[in-house]
Amino acid sequence: MQNLTLLDGQKFQITIQRLCRQLIENHNDFSNTVLIGIQPRGIYLAKRVAEELRKILPDKTILQGDLDITFYRDDFRRRESQLLPNQTKIDFIIEGKKVIMMDDVLWTGRTIRAAMDALQAFGRPEKVELLALVDRRYSRHIPVSADYVGIEVDSIASQKVVVSWKDTDGEDKIVLVSE
């Protein structure tokens, strides 16, 4: 097994901050915008982005929720292992809001399709955007693209991209794992 570190330390932090600035460019003071992290790993990204945004815009309210997509996946009953749900925690109305969905890694795009279905149960947003920390290019199974991207990675199917977080895993890091 070979591990290649794609991003860590200060560069990781700069990437997060750049994404925040891009969001501010499009969403101004976030009065009509909410952040939704996709379970299980996207929630750490959404929490981190929300935290950074609050530092940059200390007097604004940044709403952030967690969305579980398990019940909307298209591979239920198509795999050997059981799909078990995570918690959904959205304490605000998304009707008429601009929603920024966030996931750590954008790969086949199937998670995002499921997330768009799952989001509908909470109302009709004015607009939905996607922010991905890592975009694994040329590997999409469905036509999905991210509006904001941290880094782009060219990888093959047998490789894995693993994102770890300072708060939960001890270190900010993006690693490309090859079998």
Added chain:
Amino acid sequence: MAGLSTRHLLGIKDLNRADIELIFETADTFKSVLNRPIKKVPSLRDVTIANIFFENSTRTRLSFELAEKRLSADVINFAASSSSVSKGETLIDTVNNILAMKVDMVVMRHPYAGAGIFLSKHVKAQIVNAGDGAHEHPTQALLDAFSIREKYGDVAGKKVVIVGDILHSRVALSNILCLKQLGAEVMVCGPTTLIPKYIGSLGVKVEHNLIKALNWCDVANMLRIQLERQDIKYFPSLREYTMLFGLNKTILDSLDKEITVMHPGPINRGVEITSDVADSKQSIILDQVENGVAVRMAVLYLLAGQTPTI
């Protein structure tokens, strides 16, 4: 990730503690789904479920049907009273004919103990027992324990008394097995004739005095007297039963602590509990019904997810 250890839900006896906890955790997420503006998820959209009821039911059948529909399954309903069973068809034939129409799961209630187990050995579909005679009613026990967990945060260490017709009650047996598995203390209370002789071997206490039982417990689960299953007289009169084992507001208020009152339904108001108790703030009877849908969704979801279709 690990799923349930069993392919069918025939009784609590087949479940281990991890299974029950998995069902509860999954039910938590379904309960939050049920509180959304759109209460439906598409998980079981390619699953067809037959609800086969050889015995009357309101709550359980509606609750299963709603759970199935909230999961987007296709549902067919079958009541024995209006079917070819009355023309002499056997259980296996009836079910195999239904399965020939491409049904994946069967939810069955039957007046005979072991009907679900028998069926699971002879047909391909996954079976969920919705009550078999005086044997087991696993989803009721799960929703009862889930409601206790919701009220107190945990089932372990809680004292639960089950009052009434223990002899004829599938709810009692399933509840005892489920609560013991989760680490609760269980007591049964009722007339000597309605308590099975060897019930103590299940690790439960036996008490024939309602007041003593209620003073001991945190939760009282009041069962209905199942007159339809009693072929002989087990007590002199319903009035006498009510006097000795019926729960009324005076008794409830005289207890040292505030206990929680449960009932699996249907209630015979004025027999096992009075109206003012059933409608009091200590009663969680309607929470039980609400939780029933979420718990059944969890059971169906976890069972259906075991079998790859393709």
